[in-house]
Amino acid sequence: MRAAIWLLALFAVAAAVALFAGNNQGTITVFWPPWRVDLSLNLVLVILLVAFVLLHAALRALAALFSLPTQARQWRLQQKERTLHAALLDAMVQLISGRFSRARKAAQAALTQEKTLAALGASLPQAQQVRVLSHLLAAESAQALQDKAARDAHLQQALNESADRTVLASPETREGVQLRAARWALEDRDAAAALARLEELPQGAQRRTLALRLRLKAARQDRRTLEALETARLLAKHRAFSDAAAQSIVRGLATELLSGAHDPAQLLRAWTELDASEREMPEVAIHAAQRMVALRGDLALARGWLLPAWERMVANPRGLGDGLRVKLARALEAGLDSVDAEWLARIESAQRNNPRDANLQYLAGMACMKRQLWGKAQQLLMQAGMGLQDTELYRRAWLALAQLAEDRDDAEQAAEAWKRAAQVENS
Numbered sequence: 001m002r003a004a005i006w007l008l009a010l011f012a013v014a015a016a017v018a019l020f021a022g023n024n025q026g027t028i029t030v031f032w033p034p035w036r037v038d039l040s041l042n043l044v045l046v047i048l049l050v051a052f053v054l055l056h057a058a059l060r061a062l063a064a065l066f067s068l069p070t071q072a073r074q075w076r077l078q079q080k081e082r083t084l085h086a087a088l089l090d091a092m093v094q095l096i097s098g099r100f101s102r103a104r105k106a107a108q109a110a111l112t113q114e115k116t117l118a119a120l121g122a123s124l125p126q127a128q129q130v131r132v133l134s135h136l137l138a139a140e141s142a143q144a145l146q147d148k149a150a151r152d153a154h155l156q157q158a159l160n161e162s163a164d165r166t167v168l169a170s171p172e173t174r175e176g177v178q179l180r181a182a183r184w185a186l187e188d189r190d191a192a193a194a195l196a197r198l199e200e201l202p203q204g205a206q207r208r209t210l211a212l213r214l215r216l217k218a219a220r221q222d223r224r225t226l227e228a229l230e231t232a233r234l235l236a237k238h239r240a241f242s243d244a245a246a247q248s249i250v251r252g253l254a255t256e257l258l259s260g261a262h263d264p265a266q267l268l269r270a271w272t273e274l275d276a277s278e279r280e281m282p283e284v285a286i287h288a289a290q291r292m293v294a295l296r297g298d299l300a301l302a303r304g305w306l307l308p309a310w311e312r313m314v315a316n317p318r319g320l321g322d323g324l325r326v327k328l329a330r331a332l333e334a335g336l337d338s339v340d341a342e343w344l345a346r347i348e349s350a351q352r353n354n355p356r357d358a359n360l361q362y363l364a365g366m367a368c369m370k371r372q373l374w375g376k377a378q379q380l381l382m383q384a385g386m387g388l389q390d391t392e393l394y395r396r397a398w399l400a401l402a403q404l405a406e407d408r409d410d411a412e413q414a415a416e417a418w419k420r421a422a423q424v425e426n427s
Helices: 001-023 041-066 068-096 100-119 127-144 148-162 171-187 191-199 209-221 226-238 243-257 264-272 282-295 299-316 322-333 340-353 358-370 374-387 391-407 411-426
Strands: 027-032 035-040
Touching: 027 041, 027 264, 035 374, 041 068, 068 100, 068 127, 068 191, 127 148, 127 171, 148 171, 171 191, 171 209, 191 209, 209 226, 226 243, 226 374, 243 264, 243 282, 264 282, 282 299, 282 322, 299 322, 322 358, 340 358, 340 374, 358 374, 358 391, 374 391
Parallel strands: none
Antiparallel strands: 027 035
């Protein structure tokens, strides 16, 4: 369509020129005494057009001639700029390929080319970022080569360059340098320095996933368990881990926080620092109760912590793994001396609803033994002793049966029970 329009326009122009030039009888007379020259109007128009074209071409030629030195300078600067970018790219390629010495040399070559361009008066709009990246690549290579002096020198230069307010640059450049510095501090096992680097970041940058991951590692290295736990919660909220991994990390940190308590008051404070979802984790609740027993604290409070795990086990016998069921039974057994009637009713009800559960039989038998219900205790412990898989509970069950037999002066059953308990110890 466009070609057809251009063709029609060309025909129209040709027709107009033909009509104007064909019937144009005008003349132009030029008097140059003593001569007189008569020229047709068409010839004069053609001469003017040709003169204009020749004059324009001459001016263009002169402009090109006088611009040759400027073009030569621009070409040289362009070549140096290409060399600069090539060196920067080469430094990146050498770094990711594991050739750290070559990467450092390429980064230093990029810095040299940038200085040359600056000395020649060439102003690159991205000059500051080029310098920062070159120093960062050189520092990364020095870190891989264990040249900490060179790494610190390049790092400081990168920080100085990125902090220059007179040059327009994105703040992400400096934040990237600080994040790399924090990572290098972690590699050097200097968690305090890594945390200090992270604290220098703006508030928004501190909540980025990469910064939170670094903070989590640094807090764990520096044994700041509570800070690590709070950071892990943020990472789980940002979906930085899978659900299973996030739950495992939070569970481990919560357990570590409870393990750091050295008296019941500290343990209670640590427990209050946990979220409601973390307190309902069976592993965390069981560990907290075990710590309370070990610290000789309030056992009634510990049983309250165990209640969600207990209800979960009762509602779904397979809701907890075998290991957790055993740990729960041990934690409750440790407080049977002070157990109240409500908990005894829970244990008896659970055992009646799951009569084949050896762990519940053992727990109910030990509870009956504490309440001096000898016959029922013997019956339940005997059934448990036949089905328990955990060696420690199996040994305790037969030791309790041996004690009950000795109290009845039944030497034969006592000897059999002692024998079974001894077999576990010797195995």
